[in-house]
Amino acid sequence: MPEIAVRMTKRNHNAFVHLLGALESQGFDLGELLITKDFNEILKARPKVVLYSFFTEEIWGPLPMEVKLLKEKGTLLIAGGYHAIAMPKHTLKLGFDIAVIGEGEEVLFQLLTKLKKTGYKITPELADIKGLAFYLNGEFVFTGFAKVEDFWRFPPYPESLRLISPIEITRGCPFGCYYCQTPYIKGFRMRHRPIDQIVKYSRRMKDMRYITPNAFAYGSPGAVLKLDKLEALLKALQPLRKEGRRLFYGTFPSEVRPEFVLPETLELLIDYADNRRLAIGAQSGDDAMLKAMHRLHKVEHVKRAVEYMVEYGFEPVVDFIVGLPNETEESQRMSIELMKWIMRKGGTVRAHYFMPLPGTPWARCKSSPLSEEMKRFLGRMAAEGRIEGSWSNQVELSRKLQRLMDEFYEEPMSHTVPVRNAC
Numbered sequence: 364m365p366e367i368a369v370r371m372t373k374r375n376h377n378a379f380v381h382l383l384g385a386l387e388s389q390g391f392d393l394g395e396l397l398i399t400k401d402f403n404e405i406l407k408a409r410p411k412v413v414l415y416s417f418f419t420e421e422i423w424g425p426l427p428m429e430v431k432l433l434k435e436k437g438t439l440l441i442a443g444g445y446h447a448i449a450m451p452k453h454t455l456k457l458g459f460d461i462a463v464i465g466e467g468e469e470v471l472f473q474l475l476t477k478l479k480k481t482g483y484k485i486t487p488e489l490a491d492i493k494g495l496a497f498y499l500n501g502e503f504v505f506t507g508f509a510k511v512e513d514f515w516r517f518p519p520y521p522e523s524l525r526l527i528s529p530i531e532i533t534r535g536c537p538f539g540c541y542y543c544q545t546p547y548i549k550g551f552r553m554r555h556r557p558i559d560q561i562v563k564y565s566r567r568m569k570d571m572r573y574i575t576p577n578a579f580a581y582g583s584p585g586a587v588l589k590l591d592k593l594e595a596l597l598k599a600l601q602p603l604r605k606e607g608r609r610l611f612y613g614t615f616p617s618e619v620r621p622e623f624v625l626p627e628t629l630e631l632l633i634d635y636a637d638n639r640r641l642a643i644g645a646q647s648g649d650d651a652m653l654k655a656m657h658r659l660h661k662v663e664h665v666k667r668a669v670e671y672m673v674e675y676g677f678e679p680v681v682d683f684i685v686g687l688p689n690e691t692e693e694s695q696r697m698s699i700e701l702m703k704w705i706m707r708k709g710g711t712v713r714a715h716y717f718m719p720l721p722g723t724p725w726a727r728c729k730s731s732p733l734s735e736e737m738k739r740f741l742g743r744m745a746a747e748g749r750i751e752g753s754w755s756n757q758v759e760l761s762r763k764l765q766r767l768m769d770e771f772y773e774e775p776m777s778h779t780v781p782v783r784n785a786c
């Protein structure tokens with residue numbers, strides 16, 4: 364029976380596929396693991412250790428019950444992912460024994476290797492591994508933030524398992540939007556997987572898709588366009604397209620920044636990619652709100668991006684956040700106007716309700732109520748199928764997050780500088 368199980372879910376699938384690739388490339392035999400999305404299979408197998416990775420909102424799902432059932436069997440529970448990194452003490456309070464803090468490729472290999480030697484117990488030796496938080500004799504131990512600058516040293520997939528996911532081609536983001544966890548957990552400097560590796564692993568996909576905070580920033584430190592690098596990547600993928608694969612770039616599961624949507628980037632997509640939808644973040648129709656959330660672009664950039672997309676035959680898919688901290692009725696009206704304008708142009712709007720995510724400068728901010736006008740507008744548009752997004756479910760989730768932050772705020776561990784409170 365395997366001693367270590369990996370609790371895969373739909374939401375952590377991509378992260379675990381990449382981590383399994385990293386484990387295997389460091390010499391870990393994946394045959395030793397039970398890897399499954401079926402929790403009952405894990406329960407029956409009675410492993411000594413179970414690996415989890417989850418987002419904060421999952422703590423209000425089946426997760427606590429799973430933790431309870433496994434703890435009753437004496438299983439050692441390890442948590443990684445955004446919640447563990449941003450709220451390690453809370454993660455341990457949930458019943459996990461060890462939180463993995465930071466980029467997991469190396470720390471997970473070291474941790475599993477050590478645990479195998481020490482009989483799956485928490486021992487002082489764990490303090491030598493950077494990237495862990497745990498309690499030892501009642502004392503909270505944090506061993507530092509694990510960073511993997513050159514993450515491409517590790518393949519995105521394991522060789523010995525038939526698991527694939529969109530490939531993470533870029534890690535980190537320089538923009539630092541106050542509601543977003545990415546830069547504080549993955550760093551402010553963009554790092555990119557080399558083209559030959561992307562091509563090599565893309566062969567396994569029928570539809571080639573990629574994970575990146577801003578697909579048009581490939582090859583750049585982050586804030587500027589490096590058209591030659593972007594073109595080199597897209598060109599290098601063309602032989603795979605000729606073999607029958609489709610290339611989706613700048614759309615699910617990634618998106619692009621509005622300022623990067625230009626005739627020259629769209630022309631590259633027309634020549635080299637199969638998608639004719641492109642996702643951008645607008646977030647608000649009010650420049651003052653964009654400034655307040657540190658988006659570092661203006662409404663005019665969103666409008667320009669939409670105009671270009673329409674001109675070049677792309678369907679714009681535009682994300683908004685409603686209920687932002689200190690958002691006035693007037694700000695919401697400006698967002699409604701921008702949403703209407705985008706829809707008139709043939710674009711699709713995706714509306715999200717503001718969620719104060721731990722580990723971000725806006726973690727302790729309160730959402731703003733939706734004006735009657737905004738509620739009516741979103742309701743009508745959703746009924747007509749003209750607006751996507753899950754803002755209505757997110758209202759309750761946002762309240763839960765605000766309560767969690769009020770009751771259990773902890774200074775998050777960060778990839779770079781301490782995360783400052785910007786509420």
Ligand code: SF4
Nearest residue numbers: 536538539540543576
């Ligand atoms: S929202 Fe996008 S651009 Fe802003 S920090 Fe996050 S990943 Fe970067």
